[in-house]
Amino acid sequence: MKKRAISMIILMSVLAASVSCGGTSGEVKDSSDTVSDTVTSYEEVTTEDPRYAIKEDLPEVDYGGYEFRILVRWPDLWCADMYSESLTGEVVNDAVYNRNRKVSERFGVNFTQIKSSDNDAYTDGTKAILAGEDAYDMILPHGQGAFHTYAYPGLLLDYNTDLPYVDLDKLWWDQDARKSFELNGRLFVMTGDISYLSLAETECMLFNKKLFDDLGEEYPYELVKNGKWTFDEFKRLAEAGTKDLNGDGEQKPEDDQYGLSTQMYSMPCNVITTTGGRIVDKDESGEPAVTIYTERTEKAMNDYFRLFYSDNSYLEGSRRYDGTSKDYDARKIFSDGRGLFFDGLLTEVNDMRDMNDDYGFLPVPKYDETCEKYYTKVDAGNHMPCIPKTTSDPERTSIILEALAAEGYRTVIPAYYEVALQRKYTRDTESADMLDIIKDGRVFDIGYYFLGGSLCVVGYDMAVAGKDNFASICASKVTGVGKQIEKIMKTYGK
CATH class of the missing domain: 3.40.190.10 (Periplasmic binding protein-like II)
Incomplete structure (x- = not known):
C-alpha cells in the first residue's frame, strides 16, 4: 500500500520520565477492573458513531486458521490491552475480546498469546530473531525496550516500507509518535489505538x-x-x-x-x-x-x-x-x-x-x-508493537496489524476512554472535558x-x-x- 512521505522537519514529542516506566510498570492495573459495574457493553451506550464511517483499506482474505503469535510481557496486567480469553461483563475486557474475535473471524486467524516475564520478553524475542526463527508475528515490549532491544540492533521490519497494508495516515495511528519516531524516512516502532495503554500511561x-x-x-x-x-x-x-x-x-x-x-x-x-x-x-x-x-x-x-x-x-x-x-x-x-x-x-x-x-x-x-x-x-510503560524481520509473511502481518488498530479505534479506545474513564471515574461533566484536553496534549x-x-x-x-x-x-x-x-x-x- 502506498504511503505518504513524512516530513522530516517537525517537532517531536516530549519529555522525560523514565525509570518511571520501570517504577510504574508494577503499578498498572488491569483495566478490566476499572470499569463501571453498571455499564456492561460499549454498544449499549452508543448510537451512531462516526468512527465506523472510516474504513481500513484491506483485502478480504482467509488465512485458514493461521496462528497469529503475540509475545507479551507477564503478568496479566501487561496483556490486557491486546488479549482477552473470555467475556467477563467488564467493558474494556469485553471490547478487547470482541475486537480480537471480529478480526479473527474476518481473516481466519487465531490469536495466541505467548507470555514471558518483563525481562525475558526481551531475550526471548531477540534470541528467536537472531536465530532466524519465525517464532512471533508481533512483539509487545516496554516502550523504551522496543527501541533499545529491537530497533537499534536492526531486528524489526520498517512500518514505512515493509508492511504494505499499514496505513499510517489513518486516525488509529498516533501521529505525534509517527513524527517523533521516524528518522531518515525509517520507522521501526509505532503505536496507536491498537493498544489502549497509549492513553492509560498518560x-x-x-x-x-x-x-x-x-x-x-x-x-x-x-x-x-x-x-x-x-x-x-x-x-x-x-x-x-x-x-x-x-x-x-x-x-x-x-x-x-x-x-x-x-x-x-x-x-x-x-x-x-x-x-x-x-x-x-x-x-x-x-x-x-x-x-x-x-x-x-x-x-x-x-x-x-x-x-x-x-x-x-x-x-x-x-x-x-x-x-x-x-x-x-x-x-x-x-x-x-x-x-x-x-x-x-x-x-x-x-x-x-x-x-x-x-x-x-x-x-x-x-x-x-x-x-x-x-x-x-x-x-514508556505503554506498548509499542514490533514486527520481527523474520516474519514469514509481512503482508499478512500488516493486514492483521491494521485490522486490530482500526477495530481498536472503533471499540476498545472508546470503551476505555469514553466509558471506563469518563463514566466510571469522572464525577462531573467538566472532568470529561479535561480528559479531552489531556488526550490532545499527549506527546x-x-x-x-x-x-x-x-x-x-x-x-x-x-x-x-x-x-x-x-x-x-x-x-x-x-x-x-x-x-x-x-x-x-x-x-x-x-
Whole structure:
C-alpha cells in the first residue's frame, strides 16, 4: 500500500520520565477492573458513531486458521490491552475480546498469546530473531525496550516500507509518535489505538474538591479552558492547601495534608514537557539534536524543584536536602483526603476508586501561558508493537496489524476512554472535558524513548539525589548522548 512521505522537519514529542516506566510498570492495573459495574457493553451506550464511517483499506482474505503469535510481557496486567480469553461483563475486557474475535473471524486467524516475564520478553524475542526463527508475528515490549532491544540492533521490519497494508495516515495511528519516531524516512516502532495503554500511561492531575471547597477556591476548570492553568497558579494553590493537621510543627506524610503528592518518576520527569520543550528535537535537516537545556527549561526545573523540596509537596522516592528518604505512598495521601493535588498516570486513577472525597481531573499545568497546549508525557510503560524481520509473511502481518488498530479505534479506545474513564471515574461533566484536553496534549519525546537512561531521567535523578542541579547533570551527559545518537542513526541509515 502506498504511503505518504513524512516530513522530516517537525517537532517531536516530549519529555522525560523514565525509570518511571520501570517504577510504574508494577503499578498498572488491569483495566478490566476499572470499569463501571453498571455499564456492561460499549454498544449499549452508543448510537451512531462516526468512527465506523472510516474504513481500513484491506483485502478480504482467509488465512485458514493461521496462528497469529503475540509475545507479551507477564503478568496479566501487561496483556490486557491486546488479549482477552473470555467475556467477563467488564467493558474494556469485553471490547478487547470482541475486537480480537471480529478480526479473527474476518481473516481466519487465531490469536495466541505467548507470555514471558518483563525481562525475558526481551531475550526471548531477540534470541528467536537472531536465530532466524519465525517464532512471533508481533512483539509487545516496554516502550523504551522496543527501541533499545529491537530497533537499534536492526531486528524489526520498517512500518514505512515493509508492511504494505499499514496505513499510517489513518486516525488509529498516533501521529505525534509517527513524527517523533521516524528518522531518515525509517520507522521501526509505532503505536496507536491498537493498544489502549497509549492513553492509560498518560500523565494527568487529580484535585480534591472538598479541600478546594474548604479553601474557598474555585475549581480550576475555567482556568484550564482559558489557557491560564499555569505553574504559578498551581504553586499558589499547593501552598495554600498544605496543613499541619496534628499541630506538631512537622510536616509528615502519615499525618498531615499536602498541596501536592506525586512520585519521583512522575511530575519531576514531566517538567520539560510542560514548558513545550524537548529532551531531543529534530533540526532543520531532520537530524536529532539535544535540546533539553535552555534558559527556559532551567528556570522551570528550578521553580518546580523548589516546590518539590518544600513542605508543600510530598515527593515519593525522593530525598530531601537533609538526605531523608521519602517512602510513603503518594497515592495514599491523596486517596485518604490529605492531598489537594495528585500527579500521576491515568492508570493510577483506579487506586482512587474507593476515595470518599469527590475529585476532578485536570491536565498537568502549563509552565506559563506561552505554551500552545497542556503538553504531557506518555510514559514508556505503554506498548509499542514490533514486527520481527523474520516474519514469514509481512503482508499478512500488516493486514492483521491494521485490522486490530482500526477495530481498536472503533471499540476498545472508546470503551476505555469514553466509558471506563469518563463514566466510571469522572464525577462531573467538566472532568470529561479535561480528559479531552489531556488526550490532545499527549506527546512522545524521542529523547525519552530513544535514549532510555542518561538525559531522559534528569528529573528522576534530581529527585532521588535531593539536589537542584539540572544544569550540571545536563552538562555531564551531553557528550555521551551525542555519541549515543550517532550510534542510533546508523540503524536508520546514516
